[in-house]
Amino acid sequence: MTLDISVSEESPIDAACDALVVGAYTSEEGPDLTGRGRTIDEAMEGRLGRHLEATGFKAKAGEVVLVPTLEAAPAAPVVAVAGLGLEAEAQTSTVRRAAAACARSLGHAAVVGSTLHSGGPEGSAAAAAEGFLLGAYRFTTHKTSPGENSLSQVLFLNAQADEVARGVAYGSATTLARDLVNEPPSLLTPEVLAARAVEIASSNGYASKVWDVDALGHDGFEGILSVGRGSAHPPRFIRLDYEPPEPKAKVALIGKGVTFDSGGLSLKDARNMETMKTDMSGAAAVLGAMSALTGLQPQVHVVALIPATENMPGGDAVKPGDVIKHYGGTTSEVLNTDAEGRLILADALSYASEQGVDAIVDVATLTGAIMVALGGKCTGLFSNDDSLAQELQTASEKEGERNWRMPLFDDYASELESDVADIKHIGGRWGGSILAALFLQKFVGKNIPWAHLDIAGTARSDTASDETPKGGTGAATRTLLAWIEGRR
Structure with missing residues (x-):
């Protein structure tokens, strides 16, 4: 109802x-x-x-x-x-x-x-x-x-009717994101997620584009293709554009869209696989935010990008030791197929960097390590730009979505040095969320402000209380909207 x-x-x-x-x-x-x-x-x-x-x-x-x-x-x-x-x-x-x-x-x-x-x-x-x-x-x-x-x-x-309408827009965007996260993975495959995104675009008058397997191969999105190879459901790359007549800024939102994560050949155990339909929570947050922009009408051109795939251990699945040539040409060495999110985000970040944007924000259930650091009620915020980080912190505080800025220590990047590729996609045991963010930063264009929201801890909840339901929470949806509105 x-x-x-x-x-x-x-x-x-x-x-x-x-x-x-x-x-x-x-x-x-x-x-x-x-x-x-x-x-x-x-x-x-x-x-x-x-x-x-x-x-x-x-x-x-x-x-x-x-x-x-x-x-x-x-x-x-x-x-x-x-x-x-x-x-x-x-x-x-x-x-x-x-x-x-x-x-x-x-x-x-x-x-x-x-x-x-x-x-x-x-x-x-x-x-x-x-x-x-x-x-x-x-x-x-x-x-x-x-x-x-x-x-x-x-x-x-x-x-005040306009103020109530703004709250309804933010709340409805979040509930849409929750609905997407809570859908069973059998019903929300990469193809279906792409269709849902196109529906949102069509109903709001946005431009949209979806890359299928052939288009992904033609354009060089090997990170997305590699992760999707083990699944019977082929991957997709999705783009939506909200573009007002006279935009004052242009930003990119990227949402990780792994509709089910088994871990691939680096297979998860059964207990840790139970909640992996929620591994597309970043994509849900981005789509939820996009659904509200027509009503809010910020004067910002928003490019939404969603790499969508399953991560399954099929006969052609990506293997530990494989080398991937990502969109833009950078190569990465795969050492654990259960760290798949960064591989698809790398393609999306490289593509976003070519779109003439003023800033990029990606949202992803990326690492269990962020939960070790911050628990289950705080999002990890990483950024190469202090102003952008402060904007996002202000937006999240306004919306009651707690986050904490995490470091990007340059010297940690030595753990990602590879003997066979430009970069390894994982490092050692410690500082996993930092290493994952450093890997992503490798694919961000020079001098482009970028932020990464690791929502692995906040994307779902095991209990219900106040604003938070059991299951998908819609984390980061309202933060994204408040940030975009702040750039009008």
């Missing part, structure tokens, strides 16, 4: 809804209701405040309590009070989290009226719209009995 979000001019007292959402801040005296919340409390003759006090509600960020109105004003039968933490520390991220928590708590309500945006920090309406969409997300496409979740509409009471 798609959640409809719209703006209503009804007052919170009179709004025709099944539940009304108000916010509250933490204070030493107890929960401090927002202005709209105090209005509701007055209409309830103080019963709302007394209920919060009696139940020990602290208004911590993400905390929600449901209070029945008992047929008194307001018109809604239930008031949901969402904790926003300390008012002095109010951020859009806490509003987003509160909205998501409400979406999870109010699955029984068909129509919800929200005042969470009222009196909050700048951007609260957009953040709340994102939060409701993210918290309400469920992937039930293949369930014969999806389960009960009645929430179908959220009314933003007296909110």
